[in-house]
Amino acid sequence: xxxxxxxxxxIKSLQIMPGIGPRSAVRIAYHLLDRRREESVQLADTLKxxxxxxxxxxxxxxxxxxxxxxxxxxxxxxxxxxxxxxxxPSDLLAVESSGNYFGQYxxxxxxxxxxxxxxxxxxxxxxxxxxxxxxxxxxxxLATNPxxxxxxxxxxxxxLAKRYNISVSKLASGVxxxxxxxxIDEQTxxxxxxxxxxx
Amino acid sequence: xxxxxxxxxxIKSLQIMPGIGPRSAVRIAYHLLDRRREESVQLADTLKxxxxxxxxxxxxxxxxxxxxxxxxxxxxxxxxxxxxxxxxPSDLLAVESSGNYFGQYxxxxxxxxxxxxxxxxxxxxxxxxxxxxxxxxxxxxLATNPxxxxxxxxxxxxxLAKRYNISVSKLASGVxxxxxxxxIDEQTxxxxxxxxxxx
Ligand SMILES: [Zn+2]
Ligand SMILES: [Zn+2]
Numbered sequence: 169x170x171x172x173x174x175x176x177x178x179i180k181s182l183q184i185m186p187g188i189g190p191r192s193a194v195r196i197a198y199h200l201l202d203r204r205r206e207e208s209v210q211l212a213d214t215l216k217x218x219x220x221x222x223x224x225x226x227x228x229x230x231x232x233x234x235x236x237x238x239x240x241x242x243x244x245x246x247x248x249x250x251x252x253x254x255x256x257p258s259d260l261l262a263v264e265s266s267g268n269y270f271g272q273y274x275x276x277x278x279x280x281x282x283x284x285x286x287x288x289x290x291x292x293x294x295x296x297x298x299x300x301x302x303x304x305x306x307x308x309x310l311a312t313n314p315x316x317x318x319x320x321x322x323x324x325x326x327x328l329a330k331r332y333n334i335s336v337s338k339l340a341s342g343v344x345x346x347x348x349x350x351x352i353d354e355q356t357x358x359x360x361x362x363x364x365x366x367x
Numbered sequence: 368x369x370x371x372x373x374x375x376x377x378i379k380s381l382q383i384m385p386g387i388g389p390r391s392a393v394r395i396a397y398h399l400l401d402r403r404r405e406e407s408v409q410l411a412d413t414l415k416x417x418x419x420x421x422x423x424x425x426x427x428x429x430x431x432x433x434x435x436x437x438x439x440x441x442x443x444x445x446x447x448x449x450x451x452x453x454x455x456p457s458d459l460l461a462v463e464s465s466g467n468y469f470g471q472y473x474x475x476x477x478x479x480x481x482x483x484x485x486x487x488x489x490x491x492x493x494x495x496x497x498x499x500x501x502x503x504x505x506x507x508x509l510a511t512n513p514x515x516x517x518x519x520x521x522x523x524x525x526x527l528a529k530r531y532n533i534s535v536s537k538l539a540s541g542v543x544x545x546x547x548x549x550x551i552d553e554q555t556x557x558x559x560x561x562x563x564x565x566x
Contacts, residue, residue: 174432178417181410184403185395196384197417198456201430202476205418207383212415215399218377219407222400231400233373257397277401 175201227299229275229292231257245272249306251299253325255279255313263311271309274299279312279321288324296325300332310338314359374400426498428474428491430456444471448505450498452524454478454512462510470508473498478511478520487523495524499531509537513558 175197182193200208224230225237232238239245250271254260260273276291288294299305308329312318326336342360343352374396381392399407423429424436431437438444449470453459459472475490487493498504507528511517525535541559542551 172421172429172431172433172436174413174417174421175430178413181406181413184399184406184410186398187391187394192386194457194460195386198430199385200383200414201417201421204383207380208414208418211380211383212411212418214373214377214380215407215414216411218373218396218400219404219411222371222373230371231374231397232371237371258393261393 224275224277226295228273229277229295230260230273240272245270246304248272249304250309251305251307252309252311253296253322254311255318255321259311259313269309271307272305276312276321279315279317280324281317291321293325293328297328300329300334303332305329305332305334308334308336310336314339314341423474423476425494427472428476428494429459429472439471444469445503447471448503449508450504450506451508451510452495452521453510454517454520458510458512468508470506471504475511475520478514478516479523480516490520492524492527496527499528499533502531504528504531504533507533507535509535513538513540 179190179193179197182188182196183190188196221233222231223233225232225234225240227236227240230237230239234241248271250269251274252260252263252269252271253274253276254263255276255278257275257277260275263269263273274292274296278286278291280286280288280291300308308325310322310325312322322338326338329336340363341356342363343356378389378392378396381387381395382389387395417432420432421430422432424431424433424439426435426439429436429438433440447470449468450473451459451462451468451470452473452475453462454475454477456474456476459474462468462472473491473495477485477490479485479487479490499507507524509521509525511521521537525537528535539562540555541562542555
């Protein structure tokens with residue numbers, strides 16, 4: 169028996185967040201009620217607004233509250249002729265944070281996985297084809313994850329791009345900078361050996 | 368540059384929760400937008416309602432959306448004549464979860480800490496005194512934390528209770544059940560030796 173059914177409801181509701189179990193939910197609920205009442209109202213309002221307004225950009229399928237997101241709307245980025253394909257919005261954010269890429273994106277929201285019913289339609293490949301056929305993309309950069317599924321998805325998209333005579337490249341895989349060889353899995357080491365570059 | 372200023376606002380806002388840093392906030396935001404839109408609206412509504420409606424029970428100072436919480440309103444619990452004093456609402460929940468206590472509670476929301484400006488007023492001691500002087504409490508159970516501050520707070524309250532001829536007890540401290548002596552700090556072992564019971 170809790171002193172507050174509403175508090176119990178809140179504790180349960182907080183657990184829709186990944187990584188938040190019953191114990192963390194209790195801690196969060198008490199913390200918000202104890203010290204963050206004003207910010208909690210703001211969080212609630214922002215969350216509701218985000219769910220209501222944020223959809224997918226019609227151009228790149230990244231999350232956006234606009235029909236066309238700011239990245240796709242940028243003339244400079246369009247001019248680059250580069251299109252980087254990623255699996256998820258967080259992957260887009262990771263590439264963006266590298267500070268080294270100034271082209272456009274396309275977000276698949278997953279990878280090909282017939283067993284889970286994820287095919288070209290689910291990944292928005294029709295939209296991607298429209299973009300490839302429009303003649304604005306000069307280079308397609310595949311930045312899917314270096315996994316079996318990511319690689320399969322990448323080669324499917326590479327085949328599409330070749331139909332439109334678009335040059336295709338792929339993120340280099342290898343030993344992470346600052347990484348310690350001791351701590352890197354053998355497959356990564358094997359890949360970095362296979363793709364070794366002249367010194 | 369993110370594709371969505373509103374998403375950035377959400378990611379920032381999520382970080383008012385304890386234990387949620389920038390990386391977790393990104394993960395949570397994407398997860399909610401990807402797969403939990405309906406539940407997110409419910410979470411937002413519940414959070415707002417909780418902040419608006421949940422205050423302190425006028426009787427026990429636990430969180431409650433009622434003037435008097437269900438525990439305090441229970442006649443059976445009142446009849447027990449037991450009052451358990453805890454530092455925080457989560458401590459109340461911990462005692463309640465033990466399934467072994469059927470009395471009433473009083474929540475201090477902290478412990479005496481003159482250096483932080485926390486004195487008897489901040490802990491609601493005036494309300495506690497009213498309850499002790501009303502003649503309904505037969506046994507006061509001190510369940511403050513086994514720390515220097517918790518112990519000091521406990522002995523302050525014990526002295527009050529004695530004025531009203533209320534018997535006072537304290538949670539036993541000792542080796543946790545299922546605990547491994549190897550892994551228990553020396554002070555706990557010392558305490559459990561000092562309070563050893565005949566076999
Ligand atoms: Zn876009
Ligand atoms: Zn109460």
